[in-house]
Amino acid sequence: MLPGVGVFGTGKLLEAVVPHLRSLGFRVVALWGQTLEDAGNVAGSLHIDYFTSRIDDVLLHKDVDLVLVLSPPSLQSQIAVKAMGIGKHVVCDRPAGLCQSELLKMVLAAQYYPSLLSVVGYGLRYLPAVRQLRQAVRDGYVGDVRLVEVRVTCGSLLEGAGYSWLCEPAMGGGLLSLIGSGVVDLVSHVIGQRARRVHGTLRTYTRQTRLIAGIRHVGSDDFCTFQMEMDGGALVTVSLNAHLSGLQQEVVVCGDWGHLTVRGADLLGFRAGQHETLHRAAPGEAAAPPLPEAGPQPALHAAGLLRLLAAVAHSFADGEPLTDAASFQDGQYVAAVLEAVRVSAATQAWTQVSLSQIW
Amino acid sequence: MLPGVGVFGTGKLLEAVVPHLRSLGFRVVALWGQTLEDAGNVAGSLHIDYFTSRIDDVLLHKDVDLVLVLSPPSLQSQIAVKAMGIGKHVVCDRPAGLCQSELLKMVLAAQYYPSLLSVVGYGLRYLPAVRQLRQAVRDGYVGDVRLVEVRVTCGSLLEGAGYSWLCEPAMGGGLLSLIGSGVVDLVSHVIGQRARRVHGTLRTYTRQTRLIAGIRHVGSDDFCTFQMEMDGGALVTVSLNAHLSGLQQEVVVCGDWGHLTVRGADLLGFRAGQHETLHRAAPGEAAAPPLPEAGPQPALHAAGLLRLLAAVAHSFADGEPLTDAASFQDGQYVAAVLEAVRVSAATQAWTQVSLSQIW
Numbered sequence A, B: 001m002l003p004g005v006g007v008f009g010t011g012k013l014l015e016a017v018v019p020h021l022r023s024l025g026f027r028v029v030a031l032w033g034q035t036l037e038d039a040g041n042v043a044g045s046l047h048i049d050y051f052t053s054r055i056d057d058v059l060l061h062k063d064v065d066l067v068l069v070l071s072p073p074s075l076q077s078q079i080a081v082k083a084m085g086i087g088k089h090v091v092c093d094r095p096a097g098l099c100q101s102e103l104l105k106m107v108l109a110a111q112y113y114p115s116l117l118s119v120v121g122y123g124l125r126y127l128p129a130v131r132q133l134r135q136a137v138r139d140g141y142v143g144d145v146r147l148v149e150v151r152v153t154c155g156s157l158l159e160g161a162g163y164s165w166l167c168e169p170a171m172g173g174g175l176l177s178l179i180g181s182g183v184v185d186l187v188s189h190v191i192g193q194r195a196r197r198v199h200g201t202l203r204t205y206t207r208q209t210r211l212i213a214g215i216r217h218v219g220s221d222d223f224c225t226f227q228m229e230m231d232g233g234a235l236v237t238v239s240l241n242a243h244l245s246g247l248q249q250e251v252v253v254c255g256d257w258g259h260l261t262v263r264g265a266d267l268l269g270f271r272a273g274q275h276e277t278l279h280r281a282a283p284g285e286a287a288a289p290p291l292p293e294a295g296p297q298p299a300l301h302a303a304g305l306l307r308l309l310a311a312v313a314h315s316f317a318d319g320e321p322l323t324d325a326a327s328f329q330d331g332q333y334v335a336a337v338l339e340a341v342r343v344s345a346a347t348q349a350w351t352q353v354s355l356s357q358i359w
Helices: A013-024 A036-046 A055-059 A073-085 A100-112 A128-138 A175-191 A299-318 A328-347 B014-024 B036-046 B055-059 B073-085 B100-112 B128-138 B175-191 B299-318 B328-347
Strands: A004-008 A027-032 A050-052 A066-069 A089-092 A118-120 A145-153 A195-203 A223-230 A235-241 A248-255 A258-263 A266-271 A274-279 B004-008 B027-032 B050-052 B066-069 B089-092 B118-120 B145-153 B195-203 B223-230 B235-241 B248-255 B258-263 B266-271 B274-279
Touching: A004 A013, A004 A055, A013 A027, A013 A036, A013 A299, A027 A036, A027 A055, A036 A050, A055 A073, A066 A073, A066 A299, A073 A089, A073 A100, A089 A299, A100 A118, A100 A328, A118 A328, A128 A175, A128 A248, A128 A258, A128 A266, A128 A274, A145 A175, A145 B235, A175 A195, A175 A223, A175 A235, A175 A248, A175 A328, A195 A328, A195 B195, A195 B235, A223 A328, A235 B145, A235 B195, A235 B235, B004 B014, B004 B055, B014 B027, B014 B036, B014 B299, B027 B036, B027 B055, B036 B050, B055 B073, B066 B073, B066 B299, B073 B089, B073 B100, B089 B299, B100 B118, B100 B328, B118 B328, B128 B175, B128 B248, B128 B258, B128 B266, B128 B274, B145 B175, B175 B195, B175 B223, B175 B235, B175 B248, B175 B328, B195 B328, B223 B328
Parallel strands: A004 A027, A004 A066, A027 A050, A066 A089, A089 A118, A145 A235, B004 B027, B004 B066, B027 B050, B066 B089, B089 B118, B145 B235
Antiparallel strands: A145 A248, A195 A223, A223 A235, A248 A258, A258 A266, A266 A274, B145 B248, B195 B223, B223 B235, B248 B258, B258 B266, B266 B274
């Protein structure tokens, strides 16, 4: 039998996640929201019996065995660490903490309780096109990987939103934190290399919106470009632009003999002078209704998260280990890269990625 | 009556250019090639009466009034400067010289003979989509320009070629020199801003090919990404990748209110929540048969050059000044930016663009 789930968060993402959890066979037994009113409203519309604004009340709930952390980033790490400390499985949405030290605490907790599930919600890994991309790279489709180019364009992450943590980089807001984190994880997962040095440029162009005005302003980045020199010799270049409309995501992996492209949820290949379609997404494969294309949790990313949750369900049902998911160590690596990109953007220099060690 | 044309160069581009010049009403009276054999072969197949391997013989030819310099970059500047010195009009292919000081000599010559036509062959300016893009930016379609993203992907510039100047960055080879130069010119032309500082990364992944082997190797870049901080406040990010197949070129201009995209030879716009197609290229508009999609002179760029030559013809016929063309000063600016990108790639630091002054 699948464990009971306690969900942290009240965002729009829940409208896709909660029905999905139920369709997988999970019971959603408790909901936490930042205010009791928020929690009550969402619990009411999604028919969750128990709701609260106190973190411990969900964690200590006797029927909660799996904690799904979809809270704002500032709370993710402390919830995850506490949950593991009392023996609960954890799936934590990206970026899973505000800085590397928060992730490090999670890594420690996960090492202390190795029998518990500890996963960061980097769901892009689970999209069929990405799985096939990774397999093709491992099978040598392109030969040695030289170059990876990633380009994500979307509309404003703040569309229709008032002032919130999304506006503050220190609270986990911004393109680098919300979209870049998934890209950094994706690239390492696909090519099996990690960043040694990075160079980044961050910009905040939209400082006020119709809903964020007066003395308030947006500090989080809405454009970001960075390069990563990987430990296996590849160069990765990433461009994230929230000044366009609709989500478009493209990942190109170039090697000695050919190249592979994930465009949206399709996978295209080229080698020996021939183009071929390696995966054509089924209708709806890249979507997670009722989520919009853009916003802080774009539909493509949410679709990946739903697939990750399905893999979690299968893992519990079969007793098989969960392969391919991002561990907390993977999350710490991503946090280290994001920190290095921020330092690089501030100092305008190439910056070493420095992974904090456990004492 | 249009002036007689002396053409420098024997590349594949001539197969498109020479018939085009004739269709415009020019007489092609003389051809220069690096060897007499090359010159003879091309002159024979294109029915040009006079051919030579001596530069002066074309320049001093009494029927040559317009010099079209399609030679390797190492010869471009000296041919252009000499031509102007003896009163001939000059259209010089990009990059129009190997370094800023070569361009500076051309600027001086052009200032000394202001009645002569002096144009760098940055033909992308003349593509209908680019003309409309520029006009839309000037009309305030996107508001203030914040961001420009340019991405060019193509196959190897060395496809099917043996060892030549294309393999040597010091001789004008490489993506930055051949494709990047046109991008730098295009962006400044479209948004009316110039680069102050740049940060660049250059890579050479393919060091040998089937035709370039043994002790020879390729030194010119086949991947390049750079950022430019513009004097009007915009940020420009450029990615050039010669590890894909077929030419794809995309220029996205983002502003306060919307964005404009040139994809290939189409122009797409977005503002006030609405997408619209502002220009749909006619069949063949982006092509210059018999040139291939990729190679050192991709068809899209060649198509622009042909349009530039048509504008030159009209200018001679009507006696109207040639507007919109890239002047030698524009060429010097581009050379200064390329130099700064190379310095940045070598020092791995943001680098000021420094425009040499005329004494």
